[in-house]
Amino acid sequence: MADRDTDLNVLAGTEIFRSLPMEIIDEARRLAVRKRLSRREALYHQGDSADSFHIVIVGRLRAIQIAPDGSQVALRYLGPGEMAGYAALAGLATYPGTVSAVEDTHLFSWPTPVIRDLMGKYAQIAINALAVLGSRYQETQTRLRELSTETVERRIAHTLTRLAKQAGRRTAMGIEICFPLSRQDFAELAGTSLHTVSRTLSAWEKDGIVSSSHRYIVIHQPDFLKQIENEAS
Amino acid sequence: MADRDTDLNVLAGTEIFRSLPMEIIDEARRLAVRKRLSRREALYHQGDSADSFHIVIVGRLRAIQIAPDGSQVALRYLGPGEMAGYAALAGLATYPGTVSAVEDTHLFSWPTPVIRDLMGKYAQIAINALAVLGSRYQETQTRLRELSTETVERRIAHTLTRLAKQAGRRTAMGIEICFPLSRQDFAELAGTSLHTVSRTLSAWEKDGIVSSSHRYIVIHQPDFLKQIENEAS
DNA sequence: CGATATTTTGAAAATGTTCAATAGAGGTGG
DNA sequence: CCACCTCTATTGAACATTTTCAAAATATCG
Structure with missing residues (x-):
């Protein structure tokens, strides 16, 4: 479906791969493997050997870390253009989370040795x-500091602002978080309970700052959030 | 005082600089500036422009992040051989914490352009x-997950285990944390109150697991700590 | 030995969590 | 197309953990 030039532009x-000469990007493209995941399907699991590196083309991934007792935190959501599997780049033996x-x-996707070889040849990729x-x-x-020192309400405000920056879509009504996110998912990001x-x-919502309908959130007044973030504790 | 060969071995x-050819290490050495800090003196402050990169030769640094309201968390303690100022490597405009x-x-120390130039020439440094x-x-x-999901006692156990790994010295009595650390300092690492x-x-201490005397802690029974870390919540 | 910094400990207070029950939304199959 | 079933969200109340406040004890340093 997607042809060579499309792939090159995406990469x-x-x-x-930003700011690299096209020849190098093309070399990377030739070494890449295309993958597809359905909703809820895992790319890899925490503890698996870190044997490949990935870039999202379309869709969205979620990285979580699971504690021995089963509770989990969301580390990050990854959208188009973002990388997954930094462990492969960093030479860690296993993935520290599940994606x-x-x-x-x-x-x-690239096998670990391939991407590491590319970094060795082209320092700019490593940089x-x-x-x-x-x-x-x-x-x-910063999240660590927030979790250590701030009240839940402020952390929720920060989390929402951060989500807006990473996955916000401007609409007539305000900024919409452009992927489905349940209260539970949100709680795992903010470090609190659903x-x-x-x-x-x-x-x-009562104050008109945000509104939400079944797993989608719209921010109407980003400034109010910022204000809550900086309120005296 | 220290001569060229000593410096080379240190680097x-x-x-x-691990695993690099000596010629490259020597090139880095020639470009390095030697610095000294007295106890409590700052290397740089949060928000300063990230204009240099550092490696600890002897001594110990503490990286913290300060919230707008003045409360702070400890990000990390840095001992000999460890780097400070990753922002310079990553091309961030300002330091995200105070060291x-x-x-x-x-x-x-190296000015940012110098260390970035070295990384561009020798990909292994970037890697x-x-x-x-x-x-x-x-x-x-991992700390983020612990802070999100674990009780204070377990976090304190994890913090102590981590400190032992990073700065523990084996003695007859057990493992001693080899730099002074007040209850307040410890609290800022574990995300709790002193x-x-x-x-x-x-x-x-009553159970004989650890003992402490004024800003120094000795772990007598590391296994008991591990047990506490994994206890049912 | 006095002054300052650190540590300990008790009791009160607060912030969030957990528990429990209800309500609502979406999807599926008859 | 509607009824049902499941997943998600809301809300109240009890409970728990940890913080905050307060005061005393201990240690270090000059």
Whole structure:
């Protein structure tokens, strides 16, 4: 279906292959394997040997980490152009989390040795990877701080603002989170219980700050969220 | 005082320059600036422009992130051979945290353009950096999960185990955390209050699992900690 | 030895969670 | 097309964990 030029353009727009000469992107393209995942299907599981690296073409993935006791946190949602499987780049032996599809998803994949070989040949790929990993690391550090020091309400506000930035679509009504997200899913992102998320969103809905219908959220007043984020504790 | 060969050996043992040819390490050495920090002195502050990259030679640094309201979390403690200032590698504009010396510390430093130029020339440096950042990212994700899902006692146990791994010194009495760490400092690592840390450590001391004297902690029974980490919630 | 910083401990208070029950939305098959 | 079934969301109330507040004890440093 997709031809060579389409693939090249897609890859050229990704965080990892950005700013590279077309010949190199084409080399990467030739080494790539195309994959498809249906909704809920897993790309890999926590603890699996980290044997490949992926880029989302269309669709959305969800990375989670599961505790020995079964409880889980959402690490990140990944949309088009974003990479999955940083463990393969970083030379970790196993995947530190589980990644699965939130909706039907198309990916490009590379076996670990292939992508590591590309990085060795073209330092810019490694440098781009470093930039991606660095900004994800920073974001995770910030979440860690929020989880340590902020009230649940403020964390929920931060989580929503962050979601809007990563997966927000401007509409007439405001900013819509453009993939389905249940209260439970949201709670796993914000580090709280689904009940508290529900109560908080209900209260905000009453104030006209957000509205939500069955797994979809629209933010009407982003400024109010920002205000809640910075309120005195 | 330290001569060229000593410096080379030091650099060859660091996480970033490991496994590189000596000529390249020597090139990095020639470009390095030597720095010293006294106890409590800051290397850089959160929000400063990320204009250099550092490696600890001797001593210990502490990376923290401060919230707008003044509360803070400890991101990491850095010992000999470890890098500080990943923002410089990742091309972030500003430092996401503040780093300062826990004890008198010697460092090597490189201006951001210099270290980035080295990475561009020698992909292996970027790949090593990716490995370091990857494992720190993974650790932070794990802390995030712990903070989200575990009780304070288990988090304190995890924090202590992690400290033992990163800065533990085997002694006749057990494993000693080899730098001074107050209850407050510990609390900022575990994401709790200094009071809860004090209570918990006191209880463990009664059971002979740990002992502590003014800012130093010794773990007598690491296995008991592991057990607490995995206890049913 | 005095001054300052750190640690301990008790009791009160608060923030969220858990438990429980109901309501609503969507999808499926008769 | 409607009835049913399941998954999702809402809401109240009891409960629990942990924080906050307060005060005293202990240790270190000059």
